[in-house]
Each structure stands twice: as C-alpha cells, then as structure tokens.
Amino acid sequence: MRSLITASVRWARPLRLPRIDLLTNRARADCALPQSMQRFQPTGLARSYATHSPKSPSRRADHYDQSGELWGFTSFVVFGAVFLYLSSKPTQPSGSEYYRQYHYTDPNKPKTRDAAALSAPVDSTPSPTDLPDILGADLNSTDTERVPLRSYYPYVLVGGGTTAYHALKAIRESDPEADVLIIGAEAMPPYSRPPLSKEMWRTKSAGSRNALKFTDWQGHDQSLFYNEGMSYTVVKPDPATDRLVYSVHPERKLPILLLRQQVTDLNVDKQQITLANGHAIQYGKVLLATGGTPRALALDQTDDDDEALAAVVRARTTTFRGYQDFTRLDELTQEPHEIVIVGGGFLGSELAAALAVRTKAVGGRVTQIVPEEGVLSAVLPQYLSHWTTERLEAQGVKVLRQTEVKQVSATQLQDHRGKDRAKLVLNLSNGSQISADHIVQAVGIEPNVVLAKDAGLEIDPHHGGIAVNAELQARTNVYAAGDVASYHDVLLGRRRLEHYDHAAQSGYHAGKNMCGSRSPYLYQPMFWSDLGPDVSFEAVGLVDSKLATVSVWAKPSADAPEEYGRGLLFYLKDSRIVGMIAWNLPGKIDMARQVVLRHEFRYKHIQGLTRVFNIHQLEPTMT
Numbered sequence: 001m002r003s004l005i006t007a008s009v010r011w012a013r014p015l016r017l018p019r020i021d022l023l024t025n026r027a028r029a030d031c032a033l034p035q036s037m038q039r040f041q042p043t044g045l046a047r048s049y050a051t052h053s054p055k056s057p058s059r060r061a062d063h064y065d066q067s068g069e070l071w072g073f074t075s076f077v078v079f080g081a082v083f084l085y086l087s088s089k090p091t092q093p094s095g096s097e098y099y100r101q102y103h104y105t106d107p108n109k110p111k112t113r114d115a116a117a118l119s120a121p122v123d124s125t126p127s128p129t130d131l132p133d134i135l136g137a138d139l140n141s142t143d144t145e146r147v148p149l150r151s152y153y154p155y156v157l158v159g160g161g162t163t164a165y166h167a168l169k170a171i172r173e174s175d176p177e178a179d180v181l182i183i184g185a186e187a188m189p190p191y192s193r194p195p196l197s198k199e200m201w202r203t204k205s206a207g208s209r210n211a212l213k214f215t216d217w218q219g220h221d222q223s224l225f226y227n228e229g230m231s232y233t234v235v236k237p238d239p240a241t242d243r244l245v246y247s248v249h250p251e252r253k254l255p256i257l258l259l260r261q262q263v264t265d266l267n268v269d270k271q272q273i274t275l276a277n278g279h280a281i282q283y284g285k286v287l288l289a290t291g292g293t294p295r296a297l298a299l300d301q302t303d304d305d306d307e308a309l310a311a312v313v314r315a316r317t318t319t320f321r322g323y324q325d326f327t328r329l330d331e332l333t334q335e336p337h338e339i340v341i342v343g344g345g346f347l348g349s350e351l352a353a354a355l356a357v358r359t360k361a362v363g364g365r366v367t368q369i370v371p372e373e374g375v376l377s378a379v380l381p382q383y384l385s386h387w388t389t390e391r392l393e394a395q396g397v398k399v400l401r402q403t404e405v406k407q408v409s410a411t412q413l414q415d416h417r418g419k420d421r422a423k424l425v426l427n428l429s430n431g432s433q434i435s436a437d438h439i440v441q442a443v444g445i446e447p448n449v450v451l452a453k454d455a456g457l458e459i460d461p462h463h464g465g466i467a468v469n470a471e472l473q474a475r476t477n478v479y480a481a482g483d484v485a486s487y488h489d490v491l492l493g494r495r496r497l498e499h500y501d502h503a504a505q506s507g508y509h510a511g512k513n514m515c516g517s518r519s520p521y522l523y524q525p526m527f528w529s530d531l532g533p534d535v536s537f538e539a540v541g542l543v544d545s546k547l548a549t550v551s552v553w554a555k556p557s558a559d560a561p562e563e564y565g566r567g568l569l570f571y572l573k574d575s576r577i578v579g580m581i582a583w584n585l586p587g588k589i590d591m592a593r594q595v596v597l598r599h600e601f602r603y604k605h606i607q608g609l610t611r612v613f614n615i616h617q618l619e620p621t622m623t
Contacts, residue, residue, distance in 0.1 A: 044251040050290065060233060107250040128620035147197040149235055149244040149258070152282045153181040156273060158263050158451070159289030160184020162192060162500060163482030163507035165226050167287050168255055170511025179279070180255045182232075183273075186322060187260055189232060191224045194500045196326045197347055198530055200224075201354035209330055214322055222367055224323065225276065232257040232575060244279065266455035268475050288452055288466060288480040289507060292445030292498065294319035297342060297405060317408060317439045320347060329355075329440065337361035337437040342405055344370030346529050348442035353531045356396040367398045368432060369405060369426075376529075379441050379539070379581075380569075381549045391534045408439065429614045445498060447484040460486035472510040476615040479514055481506035481578060491599050492578060499527035524593050538589040541571065541579030541596035548572045550606050553583075554615045566615050568592075570606055577601045577609075588613055 106571035135169040155171055155178055164182055168190075169179055180272045184190070191212070199214040199222075208214065212224040231249075235258040238245045246256055272282045296319060318325065332339065333355060341352045351529050352368040359366060366374070374385035375392060389399050408426040447465040457474050458467040465486035470476045481487075482503040486496040502525035509521045526539045553567035564583065571579035576599065580592040591613065595601050601609065 007596055028407065047318055052430070064338065072297040087592070088178060088231075094343055129514065132539055136481035145248045145250075146238070146245045147237075147248055149246065149256075149279065149281075150179075151280065152284075153179050154254075154284035155180045156281065156283040156286045157182045157292055158273065158286065159259070159261065159482070159484075160188075160190055160268075161185055161289065161291055161482070162190065162503040163289035163291070164287065164508075165190035165312045166504045166507035167481065167514070169291065170508045171515055172255070174512060174515035174517075179253070180260065182255060182617075183258045183261050183263055185260065185262055188225070188323065189257060189259075190226050191323065192226065192500070195222075195224060196323065197320070197350040197354065200330075201324055234259065244277075258434075260415060263451055266451050266478075268455050268457070268478055271313070271477060283477070285479065287507075287510055287514065288474070288478070288484060289482045289495075289510075290448035290451060290484050292447045292483045294321045294441065294445050295443045297441050297443060309412075309422065313408050313424060316410075316424055317441065319441050320351065321445075331437075332438055333358045333364060334362065336365075338365045338435060340365070340424075340436040340439045341366065341368045342432070342439060343440055343442035343444075344368065344375040345442065345444065346376065346527075348440075349375045349388075349531055350529060351440060351442060352397045352399075353392055353395055356392075357532075360396055365398070366396065367400065367436070369394065369400045369403050369428070371404050372404065373401055375399065377545060379543050381545055381551065384551065384564065384569075385545075387562070388531065391532060395532050400428070400434075402430075405439075444503055445483065449495070452480070452484075460494065460496065463494060465496040471513050471518055472506060472521055473513065480509045487521060490522065491524075491597070498526055499523040499525055501527060522597075524596050526589050526593065536586075537581050537583045538586075538592075539579065539581040540589060540593045541577075541623040542573065543571055543579040550603070552610045552615065568608075568610060568613055568615060572603055575603045577605070582613075585613070585615060 016619055021081060043421075051508050155175075157167055157180065160182055161184070164184070168180055171178060182190075195214050199216060200209060200212075203209055203214040208221065213221055213223065216222045227251070231254055233246045233249060233254040233256055235244050235246045235256060237243070244258070262276045263273045264288070266288075267273075267383065270282070271284070271286070273278055273286065274280045310535065320326075321330065329339075337359070339359070341348045341355070341356055348368060348370075352366055355364075356366045358364075369391075370377075372378075373382065374387075374389040376379075376388060377385045380388060389401065395397055405426050406429055409425045409427075410422050411425055412422055424439060426434050426436060449459050449464070449466055451464045452474070453459050457478070459465070460467045463486045465484050466480040466490075467486050468480050470487060470488045470490055472479050472487055474480050483496075483498045485506065486494060487506070489495050505523045505525055506521060509519070509523065513519065524540050526538055526540045528536075530536045533589050548571070550570045550572065551567060552570075553564055556563045556565060567583045568585070568588075569581035570577050571581075571584065577595055580595060582588040582592055595609065
C-alpha cells in the first residue's frame with residue numbers, strides 16, 4: 001500500500017478539484033482477459049435480461065448457476081496470476097497514457113428509517129386490452145375443466161412481481177408437475193419494472209407504449225410482461241356461483257394466478273394463509289415476495305378550505321411504481337406541463353432525464369428537487385455527484401439542490417389561452433415558491449412487512465424488511481426474497497437491496513431452496529442506471545458514498561479536461577474492495593463482480609486491477 005500512496009503523491013499534479021492524478025502504464029497484453037471471456041458475459045447482461053433480449057445469455061440453463069464453473073476456472077487462470085502481478089512494484093508511467101485518481105470519504109452517515117408496516121394495496125386499475133398470450137387456460141372455453149380454488153397448494157407465492165416470477169421458474173424446473181399458486185395485488189401478470197423508468201420513455205411509438213411494449217438496447221421490440229414460454233391459468237369468480245375458480249389445461253399443468261387479491265393473515269404454525277375474502281389456503285412452502293410501497297412525503301397540506309383545490313393537490317401529487325403510474329405520466333408529457341420530480345436517487349434522476357427529453361418537443365419543463373448537494377449522492381462520491389447533476393441540467397432538467405418541499409397548495413390560474421387551470425404551488429425550504437402541474441414523489445420505498453410482522457416473523461430494525469438467513473428462510477417452510485428481504489450476505493454482512501437483478505436472482509434461489517436445495521445465497525447482484533448519453537454505469541457489491549472511494553478515469557480530451565467518460569470506482573471498507581462501479585464501460589461488470597467475490601483485493605491492488613480492466617478500450621458487445 002505504501003508504494004502506491006508514495007507513487008500517487010510523487011506523480012500528482014494540482015487541479016481544481018481536490019484530487020490526485022496518478023500516472024500508470026496501460027494494461028499489459030498478458031493481463032487482458034481471453035477473447036472467449038470477453039464474448040461470454042453470463043450475468044453482466046442482466047440489463048438485457050430485464051428487457052428480454054432474444055440473445056440474452058439469461059436464457060441459458062446455467063444463468064442462475066452460482067457454482068460458477070466458467071468463472072471459477074477463469075478466476076483461477078486470470079486472477080490467480082493477476083494477484084501476484086498486482087503486488088509487483090509500480091512502474092514509472094509513460095507520458096502519453098495516464099489515469100486520474102480521486103479519494104473521497106463522506107463523514108455524514110444518513111439516518112435510517114424503520115420499515116413501515118405497510119401491505120401492498122390491491123390494484124383496481126383496468127388491465128391494458130393488448131395483453132400477451134400468457135394467460136393460458138380460458139374460463140369460457142368448452143374443452144377445459146373448471147375447478148374451485150383449493151384449500152391446499154404445495155407452493156404458494158405471495159406477490160406477483162419479478163421475485164415471484166423467477167421463484168416460479170425455479171420451482172417449475174425442479175418440480176414441473178407441482179401446483180403453484182401466485183397471489184398478486186396488481187391487476188397484471190408478472191412484468192418487469194426497470195423499463196418503466198428507462199426504455200419505455202425512449203420508445204417513440206405511442207401504440208407500443210399503450211400496449212406496454214418497448215424498444216430494447218439492441219433495437220428489438222419487447223413486451224413488459226414475462227412471456228418466456230410461461231403461461232398461467234387465472235383465477236376468476238364463477239359467473240354462476242361467484243366462487244373463485246380456474247380452468248385446468250387439458251394437456252399441461254399451468255401455474256395458477258390469483259390477481260387483485262391480498263393476503264391478510266399468515267399462520268406459520270398451521271402453515272396457512274388467509275385472503276381478504278376469508279378464503280383460507282394451507283401451503284407446503286410459502287414465499288413472501290411482497291415488495292415495497294413507495295414512500296409519500298409528509299407534506300403540510302394547503303391552508304385553503306376549498307375542498308376542490310385540496311382534491312387537486314391529492315390527485316396531482318403521485319408516486320411512481322407500476323405500469324399505471326407510467327401510463328399517467330406518459331399522458332402528461334403529451335402537453336406542455338410543468339412536472340416536478342422530488343428525490344435525487346436512481347428513480348428520480350432517471351425519470352427527470354427521460355421526461356426532460358420527452359417534454360422538450362412540446363414545450364414542457366422538468367424540475368428535480370434534491371435535498372442533497374447533487375443527484376445520486378448516496379452512491380457517488382461528491383465530485384461525481386456534482387458532475388452528474390450538471391449533465392442532467394445540460395439535458396434540460398432544472399435541479400434545485402439542497403432543497404426540500406415544505407408545503408403544497410393549489411390555486412386557479414389562467415393559462416396562455418385564457419382558460420382557468422389549477423396549478424400546484426410548492427413552498428420550498430429555502431423560502432421560495434415554484435409552480436407545477438404535477439408532482440412525482442421518488443423518495444424510496446417501504447418494504448411491505450405487515451403480513452410478516454403480524455405473523456411473528458422477525459423484522460430487521462436497521463435495514464427494514466423480513467429478516468432471513470443466508471438460505472433466504474425466515475422460518476420453517478417460510479421464505480422471503482426480493483425488496484422485502486433482509487438477508488445475510490456471507491461476504492458483506494446483512495443487506496436489503498431494491499434492484500432488479502437481486503429480485504430475479506434471489507427469487508430464483510428461494511424457489512430452488514423451496515424445492516429441497518439448502519444452498520446459501522452467494523450471488524452478488526448488479527444494478528445499472530442510464531441518465532442520458534454521457535452517464536451510463538453498472539455497479540456491484542457495497543456501493544455507498546459513506547465508504548472510502550478511489551476513482552480511476554481514462555484520459556480526457558484536451559478540450560474537456562473535467563469530463564468523466566470511462567472509468568472505474570472502487571469502494572473500500574478497511575482497505576478491502578467491497579464494491580465497484582464500471583462507468584460507461586459495458587462488458588466489465590462480471591469481472592468487477594469477481595473482484596468483490598474474491599474478497600481479497602485491497603487498496604494496494606487498485607493500480608494493477610486498473611491495468612486488467614483496461615479502461616482505454618471497450619470490449620466487444622454481444623450481437
């Protein structure tokens with residue numbers, strides 16, 4: 001470590017930002033990844049998987065295999081040799097190639113909120129008419145047998161989202177003939193949420209958006225719904241008896257989907273759940289995949305006694321979680337509205353970037369209110385948070401930093417056509433006021449734990465969520481996964497994550513364990529974010545701005561010395577690398593995952609790792 005620190009100081013040159021410029025040599029050829037490894041990117045293309053890329057390696061049977069045969073071998077070949085190489089004495093750099101390196105630690109530890117005792121509300125929104133052909137058996141068909149909802153199922157999945165869907169896939173792989181009951185609060189079959197704040201906004205066809213279809217990163221049209229050969233039979237009220245019934249497929253057993261229903265009671269001792277309508281169902285194994293509910297700001301309401309204006313405030317101050325939220329916001333962007341996004345995290349920043357581009361053509365305006373000094377400040381070091389905020393502003397987003405909303409009221413104003421039009425008025429913490437047509441609150445979620453809490457399951461007081469062990473088990477025959485689970489990471493400690501890759505992988509892993517496997521959840525989930533043409537990154541491990549970070553950047557152009565194009569961010573805890581971000585570096589996240597999984601690389605290895613990642617060149621993408 002001392003040699004690297006000494007080299008950093010010796011080769012530094014002063015710049016405007018508080019940083020250290022470190023000169024290094026470019027990666028040696030014998031340390032680059034083999035070409036075969038560059039072509040195969042098993043889990044780094046989780047973002048392709050989220051958008052159902054037809055060539056995504058997620059369709060491979062080994063997508064969820066955590067034994068890591070390929071990476072186990074390549075880690076031995078590559079990282080075994082590299083580990084020795086990394087400890088070698090740094091060489092004097094050439095003058096034509098250099099990296100910039102920064103050190104930052106945030107001393108302010110944010111406050112942690114307790115998990116709210118919330119359960120997912122039942123969705124009463126009508127379903128889109130253009131649904132994919134995934135609802136297999138038809139109640140009106142004459143060649144299918146109707147059966148009532150039974151009082152026992154060997155597998156019950158509480159929740160109808162990404163986690164439940166991937167648990168279903170695992171169960172069907174292990175036990176194809178098993179009866180699986182999925183109970184979801186929404187009106188839709190399981191679908192993928194990430195495109196709602198990403199690809200859906202870049203899809204130009206209104207017809208495609210209305211049908212919940214989008215264009216993925218490869219230019220292919222995709223459906224929001226999971227339809228990889230999976231069909232369901234949907235439980236519906238029998239018109240004659242009003243009982244809940246479903247149709248049995250004459251040739252194959254389909255998973256049973258119960259929509260717009262809420263589980264109100266879980267009895268762990270009896271292994272029984274109870275629906276809101278009083279129907280009791282016993283289970284062999286149950287998965288709690290209840291997700292979370294968007295937080296709403298505790299805003300002071302208007303002092304105006306006009307109930308009509310108060311109703312305007314309630315109707316135009318919304319959250320963003322499901323497809324109906326996208327549909328509502330998509331309609332607003334067709335006219336020149338003023339939209340305010342409250343929150344500087346991933347969702348708020350992605351929405352702000354997407355809406356700024358969408359509304360520019362019609363003369364709309366987007367304002368983002370951030371209580372911190374910049375966007376993504378919980379994840380990015382301060383200088384990079386500031387730079388990313390500037391990129392959002394360059395795209396047309398008006399970012400109000402270190403500002404909070406204190407009160408929202410409504411007033412009647414006249415628009416440019418002379419017509420009366422209600423406007424929202426936001427009183428801010430800095431004493432100013434701004435107006436808006438609509439407010440989107442993007443300030444995180446509260447895990448839906450009320451069902452588990454009432455059942456006597458342990459709730460994590462620090463991270464929120466249902467406390468489970470490394471096997472994702474809360475009690476005997478009771479599992480939890482996805483956003484709602486606080487699980488034990490054997491490398492990084494207790495965690496609760498709210499990312500797509502984790503929802504999919506933990507759901508699948510829980511499904512396998514429900515079928516008899518007893519393996520720990522060792523997978524290190526990745527997440528990604530796209531904020532326009534200049535900002536796209538993937539991350540893995542503990543990525544927290546409270547940790548010490550070291551950032552290594554490729555040489556910028558002479559015309560833009562402060563630009564951050566391609567680079568790596570290393571997050572350190574006790575000098576050990578526990579997390580990484582690959583910034584505008586597609587194809588690097590799987591190697592970054594291996595760095596975190598090895599749990600052996602430290603601060604002194606960063607210079608050598610930078611050579612191995614070779615940030616001056618982009619790896620070929622899969623086609």
